Amino acid sequence: MTTTGIRSVGGALDRVDALEKVTGRARYAYENSPRELVYAFPVQATVAKGEIVHVGVDAVLKQPGVIAAIWHGNAPRLAPSDDDELAVLQSRRVAYRGQYIAVVVAETPEDAREAAGMLRVEYAAEDHDVDMRPDHPRMYRPDHVNPNFQSDTQRGDPDAALTTAPVVVDHTYSTPAEHNNPMEPHATVALWDGDGLTLFDSTQGASALRSVIAPLFGMPPAQVRVIAPYIGGGFGSKIEVHPHVVLAALAAKQVGRPVKLAVTRQQMFAITGYRTPTVQRVRLGAETDGRLIAVTHDAFEQTSILVEFAEPTAIVTRMMYAAPHRRTTHRLVRLNVPTPTWMRAPGEAPGMFALESAMDELAIACGVDPVELRVRNEPAKDPDTGLPFSSRNLVACLREGARRFGWAGRDPEPGARRVGRTLLGTGVAASTYPTYRAPSSARVRAEPDGRFTVSIAAADIGTGARTVLTQIAADALDAPAGLVHVEVGDSALPWAVLAGGSMGTGSWGTAVVRACEALVAELGRRGGDVPPGGVEAAADTSQEVRGQAEFARHAFGAQFAEVGVDADTGETRVHRLLGVFAAGRIINPKTARSQFVGGMTMGLSMALMEESVMDREFGDYLNHDFAQYHVAAHADVRDIEAFWLEEEDPHLNPMGSKGIGEIGTVGTAAAVANAVHHATGVRIRDLPIRLDKLVR
Known part of the structure; x- marks a missing residue:
């Protein structure tokens, strides 16, 4: 490696992903369309508390283009979870108005939405309580x-x-x-391939989403891949795994075809947090x-x-x-x-x-x-x-x-x-x-042509994470920023903490710096020689973060x-x-x-x-x-x-x-x-x- 003396951190580097975004080449979750794709549209509860006593699916199944109507009576079973919000279509109980209680899958989004609107659900409604007040008799001290x-x-x-x-x-x-209202509403495309599940999702944490979804479907995390290279904002609403992600994966499993599910702006007020x-x-x-x-x-x-x-x-x-x-x-x-x-x-x-x-x-x-x-x-x-x-x-x-x-x-x-x-x-x-700073990992590879590829499962929710990580890596490698390419937004990349709590750059940047330092050391041992397949180095910051001074x-x-x-x-x-x-x-x-x-x-x-x-x-x-x-x-x-x-x-x-x-x-x-x-x-x-x- 040659020493450039150029410092990138602190400079007003233009967004490295700007061209992709302004030309439309940046692909967001909903824009992924695998072959044989079908569309899902959820049905939401119209009571705030009670039980479902009947779901009229017969008429819906006769509608043009409809492939399936899935509800608690025929939905695939999920593994138990600490998060009951994710037990989608597993019970007849209704906990709040707007909760997902069924989903219709059809050949087109129009057919799915129209058929979902025709689904007739009968309830045994119960008195609900939505009144938050300081003197509420059930107020308690959380742990x-x-x-x-x-x-x-x-x-x-x-x-x-x-x-x-x-x-x-x-x-x-x-x-x-x-209510969080990012520019890009939540969306998921779910694709099963044998025992493996791929999710194209608008998420603030690909690694975290994978770790939640995999056990729900009784799978090791390695069999789930979450792809989210571009996210149109989140404001925290895309940190947690929400019911629509589970619903898309569940529907795809049921019908045996890739399923696309887009959360409408109105639905976001019920199921994506606030x-x-x-x-x-x-x-x-x-x-x-x-x-x-x-x-x-x-x-x-x-x-x-x-x-x-x-x-x-x-x-x-x-x-x-x-x-x-x-x-x-x-x-x-x-x-x-x-x-x-x-x-x-x-x-x-x-x-x-x-x-x-x-x-x-x-x-x-x-x-x-x-x-x-x-x-x-x-x-x-x-x-x-x-x-x-x-x-x-x-x-x-x-x-x-x-x-x-x-x-x-x-x-x-x-x-x-x-x-x-x-x-x-x-x-x-x-x-x-x-x-905050949380453990993360990163990998960096020196290419034979003098370029560098940095890989980390970070999330760029529109804040410029790719850009600042490029600058951080460039300085750690003592290379011009134009020679550094950063890959993010894929759970197949080295594990990284989610984008939230203002800890993304500090956590990811630490991992990137340590991986770059390891690569520089390896290149030094090689005398700067880079073989045709490149030279890689990786780092995990778990021990460093746990050992930091108080x-x-x-x-x-x-x-x-x-x-x-x-x-x-x-x-x-x-x-x-x-x-x-x-x-x-x-x-x-x-x-x-x-x-x-x-x-x-x-x-x-x-x-x-x-x-x-x-x-x-x-x-x-x-x-x-x-x-x-x-x-x-x-x-x-x-x-x-x-x-x-x-x-x-x-x-x-x-x-x-x-x-x-x-x-x-x-x-x-x-x-x-x-x-x-x-x-x-x-x-x-x-x-x-x-x-x-x-x-x-």
Whole structure:
């Protein structure tokens, strides 16, 4: 190998997959069409609780093009699983409205959909319960909150401290159910070949999906292959294995032909996960100068009858600010609702809305500037674990953000600024997200022509994983990025952790660096000679990750918002959003800015628009399409800027990077709500911020 001296990490490399995407050569899950392909369309339950007593398949089977109608009475049997959501068509019981109870397979998608609509199902309906409220009699303390955090924690005596604190803020905040809506809906193509199963799927983790599907069908993982080279967004909804994947594989097994199943946008609101609604009580006790004495954060959430999923809503309060007395709790109720799952910045997004809104209320109660209040409560180490922070630059983000935003000289009086009918206000909130690294493996091959091929079963969900892994590999190989080709999105490649928790780049990048280092060493032993078949090296980071030193590892940021509220109608517009982040070494400033801005836009959407409305009579979400479930678009983002600080942290990974996919969402909703209060004097504690909450 020759030494180039060219460094790729830190440069604004264009997306390496851009040409494939803009020319249509990038093949997504639904675009795979094996020979003899047929189509499946699911049938969903129309009751929220009960039993199926009759399925009228005879008339459906007579319809043109119909090959099969599969239901619990004739479906192939699956192996038992800890996840009852995946026991598809295995029982006559109905746990929630919208649950898959049958599937029709036909020669064309039109025939399948029409026949599925004709399937008549009779139920013995039972009284359902979809009412999530803090005083629900079945609220309980889960053993843990996802993925493996303690449900409750306590330090000191917060109740006694709150009783004697000079200043106390005690309020309840709520966030509604929110549904992940990636651009590409979920889809699966299932193909059986002898004893082997191939799945073309839109998933955030090919390796993880394989490990779940294989035992359901009584197979070793080696007999299942999951192919997902391109994914059109996920936001966490494509982390878990959902019922449609099982249904496609089950249908293909039943009919003996490849089956294609596309989840409609409407069906996604029932079977591909969502963010649980939350009710959160936050109590802050402080000295008159704003220094915290006590913090408590109690979160109430829902999960399904089938699966326990506990959103880690209050965990962010455990480490955010210094206070000698502190408590966090989580309570959960099982209802006849779909199972909530991961949604971008799970826990932190709703939890920081409550905490950062309460911090704003404390700043007002103490007469302290909101930026200064947060600075005064900066901890020297993690208040929950006592561990040192690997790096923590929240104060620097707040100071730099205030400078860039023009925070100095802000009149703290609510409703003091008005232009015509528009009330103007500004708000601030902090952001944070943990920095994780999980074991992964990678393989790299030196080709005789001087090129390199890097293979890892990572997932690029549109964030630019291929691009940054190309840069990471290029630097580790001391080669130009143009000579590096990265293969991802296939469970046949070396095992890799899924794309989620902002841990993808840190985990995959570590494996890629170690494999490249091994290859460089092997080439050195060979004197640089590369035979016709190439030279390969591989690495597994399990031991390295398990042996890493103990630190509290987090990224931090500060969000600033300026809003305008129509004094007559209550219409709220976000005029400016500005975020400043400390996230270790930025691998690619172009893709990084995209992630920060995208996250902030999603936070704006959370603040003003996103809300899934439960119909208690029928037990279903009413607004299950884009006509009624609103998300922010370009017209809602008038002026949005993202900046980052230079941060060196040697305790993370070989790249010195922190994950950035989620932190942009955290704190944005609180910054907007705080700005709305500054503009109007009206404190909105229940998202989203609708007109009726402001016009009184």
